[in-house]
Amino acid sequence: MGHNRWLLRVVWPSKSAEIVKLWHIYRIPILLSVLAVLFAIRTVLHLRSPRTRQSETPLPASPTLPAEKQIAPPEYAKRKTATEKVPRRIVGGLKKNKISQDDVKIGDEDIQVLVFFSSLTTTTEKTAKLFMEGLSQNLKAFSTSTRFLEPEILDLSYIDYDEYFINPPKSEAHVQYFYLILVPTYNIDTVLDNFLEHLQETHNDFRIDTAPLSPLLGYSVFGFGDREGWPTEADGFCSQATDIDKWMAKLTSRKRAFPLGMGDPKTDATERLREWKEGVEDVLNHISETGGLGEGVPGSGDAVESDVEDVDHEDDGEVLFEVQQVAQKKTKAAKKDDLNDMEDLAKTLNSNMNGSPNPLELEIDFTSYSKKTTKSAPAPVIKEMVPKNSPTFNSLTKQGYSIVGSHSGVKICRWTKSALRGRGSCYKYSFYGIASHQCMETTPSLSCSNKCVFCWRHGTNPVGTTWRWVVDPPEMIFDGVKAGHYKKIKMLRGVPGVRAERFAEAMRIRHCALSLVGEPIFYPHINEFLSMLHAERISSFLVCNAQHPEQLATLKHVTQLYVSIDASNRESLRKIDRPLHRDFWERFNACLDILKKRRFEQRTVFRLTLVKGFNIDDEVEGYAALVEQGLPCFVEIKGVTYCGTSSSASAGLTMQNVPFYSEIQEFVLALTAALQRRGLGYGVAAEHAHSCCVLIASDRFKNERGQWCTRIDYQRFFELLESGVGFQPEDYMGEETPEWAQWGNGGFDPRDERVFRKGKNKVPLSVEAGQVMGEERVVVEE
Ligand SMILES: Cc1cc2nc3c(=O)[nH]c(=O)nc-3n(C[C@H](O)[C@H](O)[C@H](O)COP(=O)(O)O)c2cc1C
Numbered sequence: 001m002g003h004n005r006w007l008l009r010v011v012w013p014s015k016s017a018e019i020v021k022l023w024h025i026y027r028i029p030i031l032l033s034v035l036a037v038l039f040a041i042r043t044v045l046h047l048r049s050p051r052t053r054q055s056e057t058p059l060p061a062s063p064t065l066p067a068e069k070q071i072a073p074p075e076y077a078k079r080k081t082a083t084e085k086v087p088r089r090i091v092g093g094l095k096k097n098k099i100s101q102d103d104v105k106i107g108d109e110d111i112q113v114l115v116f117f118s119s120l121t122t123t124t125e126k127t128a129k130l131f132m133e134g135l136s137q138n139l140k141a142f143s144t145s146t147r148f149l150e151p152e153i154l155d156l157s158y159i160d161y162d163e164y165f166i167n168p169p170k171s172e173a174h175v176q177y178f179y180l181i182l183v184p185t186y187n188i189d190t191v192l193d194n195f196l197e198h199l200q201e202t203h204n205d206f207r208i209d210t211a212p213l214s215p216l217l218g219y220s221v222f223g224f225g226d227r228e229g230w231p232t233e234a235d236g237f238c239s240q241a242t243d244i245d246k247w248m249a250k251l252t253s254r255k256r257a258f259p260l261g262m263g264d265p266k267t268d269a270t271e272r273l274r275e276w277k278e279g280v281e282d283v284l285n286h287i288s289e290t291g292g293l294g295e296g297v298p299g300s301g302d303a304v305e306s307d308v309e310d311v312d313h314e315d316d317g318e319v320l321f322e323v324q325q326v327a328q329k330k331t332k333a334a335k336k337d338d339l340n341d342m343e344d345l346a347k348t349l350n351s352n353m354n355g356s357p358n359p360l361e362l363e364i365d366f367t368s369y370s371k372k373t374t375k376s377a378p379a380p381v382i383k384e385m386v387p388k389n390s391p392t393f394n395s396l397t398k399q400g401y402s403i404v405g406s407h408s409g410v411k412i413c414r415w416t417k418s419a420l421r422g423r424g425s426c427y428k429y430s431f432y433g434i435a436s437h438q439c440m441e442t443t444p445s446l447s448c449s450n451k452c453v454f455c456w457r458h459g460t461n462p463v464g465t466t467w468r469w470v471v472d473p474p475e476m477i478f479d480g481v482k483a484g485h486y487k488k489i490k491m492l493r494g495v496p497g498v499r500a501e502r503f504a505e506a507m508r509i510r511h512c513a514l515s516l517v518g519e520p521i522f523y524p525h526i527n528e529f530l531s532m533l534h535a536e537r538i539s540s541f542l543v544c545n546a547q548h549p550e551q552l553a554t555l556k557h558v559t560q561l562y563v564s565i566d567a568s569n570r571e572s573l574r575k576i577d578r579p580l581h582r583d584f585w586e587r588f589n590a591c592l593d594i595l596k597k598r599r600f601e602q603r604t605v606f607r608l609t610l611v612k613g614f615n616i617d618d619e620v621e622g623y624a625a626l627v628e629q630g631l632p633c634f635v636e637i638k639g640v641t642y643c644g645t646s647s648s649a650s651a652g653l654t655m656q657n658v659p660f661y662s663e664i665q666e667f668v669l670a671l672t673a674a675l676q677r678r679g680l681g682y683g684v685a686a687e688h689a690h691s692c693c694v695l696i697a698s699d700r701f702k703n704e705r706g707q708w709c710t711r712i713d714y715q716r717f718f719e720l721l722e723s724g725v726g727f728q729p730e731d732y733m734g735e736e737t738p739e740w741a742q743w744g745n746g747g748f749d750p751r752d753e754r755v756f757r758k759g760k761n762k763v764p765l766s767v768e769a770g771q772v773m774g775e776e777r778v779v780v781e782e
């Protein structure tokens with residue numbers, strides 16, 4: 001250290017003297033160069049930064065060019081200038097919600113009216129269609145008719161709520177939307193409960209603005225109800241329309257264009273609807289002329305009314321009449337001096353609180369909400385999922401279901417009948433040794449959290465994301481479904497062709513397919529129900545829709561556990577399953593991870609239902625990735641079954657969506673190749689061409705001779721289960737897959753009789769309705 005200091009003292013003075021000398025000689029060129037460099041940097045930075053116009057003064061026209069030669073301003077600039085010329089309306093309400101109204105330039109945007117409806121027994125559907133036709137005609141008569149696009153009608157059972165009720169639909173063109181909603185009310189579970197739940201969730205979802213539908217031009221609701229059963233609103237007359245109206249007011253930030261209309265089709269619905277329609281048309285005319293709802297429209301929620309709502313905007317409470325009164329008094333009081341104003345207001349408030357309000361003075365403002373409610377909230381009543389008097393009950397029983405209790409169902413599968421007559425079992429016999437005449441198809445939950453496009457009974461399907469119904473005890477369901485099954489089997493005793501020995505065998509259920517309709521693991525006592533099946537040595541095949549990871553994680557042992565894999569990616573799954581859960585893709589993936597963990601406890605299966613135009617094209621690699629993620633023991637690939645009902649048609653499904661068997665085969669080969677490329681040990685093990693179904697299996701299910709053993713040793717399964725010691729799927733692996741069932745051999749049991757339709761030599765009768773055989777699509781009567 002000392003040596004260094006000495007060096008500094010000696011060297012530094014001589015160096016610094018030199019530097020000072022040099023500075024004196026070169027200081028002017030140095031300073032000039034630095035200044036030049038700084039100026040150059042500033043110029044570059046300035047030119048690169050985006051320019052914002054500081055002044056609102058219009059740009060002067062170029063003095064050097066004549067007006068016609070000047071370049072026209074870009075479209076967006078024109079619009080802004082025009083908007084600025086429109087007088088700004090004074091509106092209250094939450095500032096964040098004022099997105100569109102003030103930006104609308106009259107005549108600038110097209111107006112699209114969307115008429116939404118829901119209907120179980122078709123009254124509302126028919127009325128909505130007639131209403132739409134009339135509306136369409138009347139809009140054409142407006143002086144501003146060119147602004148209106150042809151109105152569209154949409155069934156709430158088939159649309160994706162996310163597309164219309166989180167934000168207004170996305171549109172390339174300049175279109176603004178106006179919603180009309182026509183709905184009945186049902187005090188039983190229907191799609192309307194689900195719709196309401198969606199509206200409520202959207203409003204409460206912290207990730208979304210509380211009023212994401214505020215860009216709508218407006219909305220209005222009309223309800224149909226029955227005064228005989230529900231005489232007053234307090235009794236529940238049109239209660240669901242009222243609720244929808246309430247949630248829409250919140251979601252649109254009070255864009256109610258016309259007050260809620262209500263009518264009873266048996267008495268006054270025609271008259272009430274006519275009045276409502278006239279009112280709605282008036283508003284539409286007004287909007288098209290002025291660009292906004294205006295202030296004179298009752299219940300519009302604009303201007304003064306909105307100020308009142310601001311006070312209470314956080315509340316989710318009921319419609320509150322006093323708030324409106326305060327609003328009216330407040331408006332009048334505004335003309336007095338401030339002090340008097342406050343006193344008056346306090347008096348008014350007190351008198352209203354103390355005495356009952358004079359109904360004549362009350363103008364009901366449906367747009368106001370409060371923490372306090374004037375009505376005492378009715379005690380929550382837990383509903384039955386499928387009550388005996390419900391349209392869902394009627395529809396399901398018509399389709400051949402026996403409803404057990406209030407949420408379970410059992411149905412004789414067409415293959416059971418076929419097997420009883422010796423005409424062949426379903427693919428489960430070919431692949432796993434399940435004789436169809438000894439198999440019971442049932443579900444303890446007719447409700448589901450999806451609205452799959454290919455679901456057979458979608459139109460009347462109870463739906464929900466959580467269990468919110470009366471829960472029947474598992475013993476009752478178990479006894480009920482068995483009794484229902486046996487009753488239906490007995491009815492087949494006299495059917496021509498039923499074989500005596502098979503009939504006798506059928507009186508002992510050996511297998512239970514929990515895959516009928518709905519979501520079995522939704523039922524809160526599913527594990528108890530499974531224990532009952534196993535105690536009677538009935539095997540269990542359980543299919544779940546991969547939407548309930550919590551329930552899947554706690555599910556006890558089943559003989560074979562399925563998840564439906566209806567698509568290979570998020571967007572495709574959303575389109576085909578139309579799930580109710582927002583986080584459906586995360587749930588789906590969580591289920592795959594659970595399945596992966598359980599592959600050494602029980603036989604796990606991916607079930608792919610292929611629907612042409614929905615989930616086949618370009619998805620092979622995606623499916624292979626999912627198989628790699630879940631590593632199931634088996635992958636069942638099945639072509640969709642066309643049921644030809646109006647519900648499938650409404651979901652956009654036609655015979656063209658049913659793949660040919662050759663297309664299924666092609667897909668299977670491509671998927672197997674993709675799996676092998678990924679180094680996963682899978683191969684095509686078996687097929688059942690008659691139900692358009694092929695089985696890909698993991699190499700784990702080959703015996704020491706390299707033969708596929710996809711069948712199950714049921715006896716062994718029960719022994720292992722009863723032993724209480726852990727076991728693996730290989731421990732109850734059955735005998736070799738019969739040769740006739742192996743890939744390439746078709747899968748029809750040669751001991752059964754193949755029955756062909758008259759004049760169609762190659763098409764067996766035992767083909768599922770709408771299913772495909774060879775290169776032909778057929779629809780077979782039961
Ligand atoms: C099982 C059932 C429950 C009903 N619940 C109500 C109700 O709570 N409130 C009401 O006003 N009307 C109720 N109704 C009457 C329907 O809303 C009315 O008949 C409506 O017009 C049916 O319309 P849709 O044919 O389009 O389904 C109910 C009807 C049925 C069959």
Ligand code: SF4
Pocket residue numbers: 448449450451452454455456516517518519545564
């Ligand atoms: S998961 Fe099954 S029951 Fe549910 S909607 Fe889809 S096909 Fe129907």
